[in-house]
Amino acid sequence: MKKNVGILNFNYGNIKSVERSLSTFPISFQLVSAKKDLKDITHLIIPGVGSFKHVMSQIKEKSMTKPIKDFILHKPVLAICLGMQILFTKSEEFGNQKGLDIFKGSVKKINVNNPNCLVPNIGHLNVIGKSKNKILNKLSNKKYYFAHSYSCFPKKKYDHLSFDYSKKKYIGLIQHKKILATQFHPELSRKNGLDIYKWFLNF
Amino acid sequence: MKNFRIIPRLEVKTKHLIKGIQMEGLRKVGCPVEFSIKYSKEKADEIFYDDIVASLYDRPYDLKMINKISKNLDIPLIVGGGIKSLSTAIEVFKNGADRVSVNSAALLKPSLLREIAKIFGSQSVAVQLQIKKLNESYEVFAESGRERKNIDLFDWIKIVQKFGVGEIICIFIDRDGMEGVADIEILKKIRNQTKVQLLYGGGISKYDEIKLIKSLGFNGVCISTSLHFNKMKLNEINRDI
Numbered sequence: 001m002k003k004n005v006g007i008l009n010f011n012y013g014n015i016k017s018v019e020r021s022l023s024t025f026p027i028s029f030q031l032v033s034a035k036k037d038l039k040d041i042t043h044l045i046i047p048g049v050g051s052f053k054h055v056m057s058q059i060k061e062k063s064m065t066k067p068i069k070d071f072i073l074h075k076p077v078l079a080i081c082l083g084m085q086i087l088f089t090k091s092e093e094f095g096n097q098k099g100l101d102i103f104k105g106s107v108k109k110i111n112v113n114n115p116n117c118l119v120p121n122i123g124h125l126n127v128i129g130k131s132k133n134k135i136l137n138k139l140s141n142k143k144y145y146f147a148h149s150y151s152c153f154p155k156k157k158y159d160h161l162s163f164d165y166s167k168k169k170y171i172g173l174i175q176h177k178k179i180l181a182t183q184f185h186p187e188l189s190r191k192n193g194l195d196i197y198k199w200f201l202n203f
Numbered sequence: 204m205k206n207f208r209i210i211p212r213l214e215v216k217t218k219h220l221i222k223g224i225q226m227e228g229l230r231k232v233g234c235p236v237e238f239s240i241k242y243s244k245e246k247a248d249e250i251f252y253d254d255i256v257a258s259l260y261d262r263p264y265d266l267k268m269i270n271k272i273s274k275n276l277d278i279p280l281i282v283g284g285g286i287k288s289l290s291t292a293i294e295v296f297k298n299g300a301d302r303v304s305v306n307s308a309a310l311l312k313p314s315l316l317r318e319i320a321k322i323f324g325s326q327s328v329a330v331q332l333q334i335k336k337l338n339e340s341y342e343v344f345a346e347s348g349r350e351r352k353n354i355d356l357f358d359w360i361k362i363v364q365k366f367g368v369g370e371i372i373c374i375f376i377d378r379d380g381m382e383g384v385a386d387i388e389i390l391k392k393i394r395n396q397t398k399v400q401l402l403y404g405g406g407i408s409k410y411d412e413i414k415l416i417k418s419l420g421f422n423g424v425c426i427s428t429s430l431h432f433n434k435m436k437l438n439e440i441n442r443d444i
Contacts, residue, residue, distance in 0.1 A: 012322050016273050016299040017280075049301060051324045082324065094321065120326035120369040122400050122422065123206040124248055145279060147302070147326045149369065188279045188301060 003201060006032035006041035008068075008083070010058035012050035014187070018080075021187040021197050035067040043201065044071055048081025048185055052093040052107065052150070055086055065100065072102055076178045076203040078196075081148055084174070084181035093150055103174065103181070105154035110165065117166030120149040127172040127184070129161040135199060136161055136175055142192045144172070144184035151183065178203060208248040208423030209413070209440055210281070211430050212404055213238060214255045218268060221255070222428055224380035226333070226348035229255075232431045239272045239280075242430065245437035249279045251304070251372075251425055253331075257285025258307045259346045264291055266298040273299025283331055283372075289318045296323060304329040304372055307345040309363065310352050316366040329370035329400075330363045332356065334385075335377060341389060348376040360396050370400035372425065378405030380428050384412050387419065394420045408434055 007018055009031040022029045022045075032038060046068075059065055071077070072087075079087055088099045091107035099107070111117040124143045131137055140161050151170045154160075163172040163183070174181045180200050186193035213220055215235045223229040232238070239250045252272060257264055264285055273280050282295045283304030292303050303323075309316055309330055319328045333344040334356055341356035363371065373393060375385040383406045384390075394401060403416045404425030416424050429435040 011293060012296075014296060014299075014301045016270070016297065017276075017301055020274055020276075020299075049296070049323055049327050051321055054322045093324075118398065118400060118422070120400060122326060122370065123208050125206055147279070147369075149325050185279075185301075188277070190277045193277070 001042060003027040003042050004040055005029040005043045005045060005201070006037060007045045007047060009033045010055060010062070012054055012058075013047035014049040014185075015047055017185075017187040018045055018047050021194060024194060025197065025201055027201060034062060035064060038067055038071055041071070042075060043203070044068075044075065044077045046077065046079040046083030046086065048083055049147075050082045052082060052085055052091040052097050052099070053095070055082060056097055056099065059086075059100075069100060069102065072179060074178075076200060077180070078186075078200045079179060079181040080187070081183060081185055084183060085150060085152060087179070087181060088152055088154075091150065102179070103152070103154055103158065103176070104156045105152060107150050107152055109149060110151045110170065114166055114168050117168070120147060121165050122147045124189070125163050125165070125184070127161045127163050129172075131159055131161065133159040133175055136173070139173065139196065139199070143189070144182070144186065144192055145188040146184045148183060206422070207417050208402070209437060210249045210251050210402065210423055210425045211238070211242040211247050211437070212251040212253055212425040212427045214253045214427060215265075215268070215284075216254075216256050218265070220431070222380060222431055226376055226379050235268065236271050236275065238431070240275045242437060243276045243278050247278060247437055248423065249281055250276060251281045251283065253304070254282075254284035255347045258287060259349065264294060266294060269295060269298045269300060281329060283329070289315065289322075292319045292323070296327075302327045302329055302370070304331045306331040306333060307350075309366075310343070310345050310354065313362055313366045316363060316368050320367040320369075325367050325369040328368050329372055330368045331372045331374060332359065334373055334375050344376065348379075357392070357396055360393065364397070364399060368399060370402065371397055372402045372404065374425070375405035381406045382408040384416065387415070390416070390419050390421070410435070410440060413440060
């Protein structure tokens, strides 16, 4: 079956940059802003560059909560930065907000236990960690581009890689079932980022 | 240079990459698309596209140009100059920006910063400060340094943080296009009062100056003249200091 990637589009995000990365692969892609758009999609990307409250309220307004959750159960999803955060139970960004609750845990400001750390974190940082998960080992010890004020704090143990910021460890990437969730932006991470897309598209 | 960003700043006027001295006497340097490709290949951390007349002449935004630049990058694109409203910001993001930088419009209406942050997140909103020393105090200017606003630099730094920006880009007008960076004491004071990401721009022409700015706790530098005219090379900037 020909791969057709959907990019969630709710008037936020850096969709052009995601499209640019996708256009280097022999696949087709389209924007997704309603339930019917999910029908022909083999893979879904939830882009970053947004605020939790805005994106969750758009998802609710368009009655997309259940369709997205159903899609995630069966097909591959790449969730980038904020896209990863909305998969969690809740977030503290602009007041307490409920997420899609696919990952158990919460999203909090990165300086929550560390008042000296600068918010946001922006730049190309090394992602580190070892895992039994072969894919994660391949993606580890490489630089990726981060731009975020909030970070994910899972309650359950998921296969993941981390990164160091202000002498603390944070979740850099989670791989769980058919989900690849990255706190960083693969589309802004030079060749290392394209390797993430390549892996995702072969899922 | 761990997590310290080297950012070529491309000032653009009607499709041309230009450069002036102290934001005046602009001369054409080349094509912004070609320069951004070159800098991205040379491992710049981000590209800062700064339309220096969109705001001044109230021109419609050159979205095609942003689109063209974005298409050829594999690093983030900051777009600034002429972001006068939330709807301009939305259009600019749609056409390839990964972050926006606001100056003149924020000086008129600081709440614009929060409006953008509410949709795109604080990390996607930067504010550019065009800084000039007048007598003994520092002030921020609008419209590429042309318009005095009688706003004290440190008052403004407080305000923009209150309105939720994630990054402050300090451009020192008197150092723009010159050789040599701003006074260290003022830079220390700015760092002290800033809890968000902080970039410096103006007069960088030596590798040691980058080291100095980094040692003061800044998170990155914007460089234009020295890169455009090959006085410095991106791949010769030692990233390990």
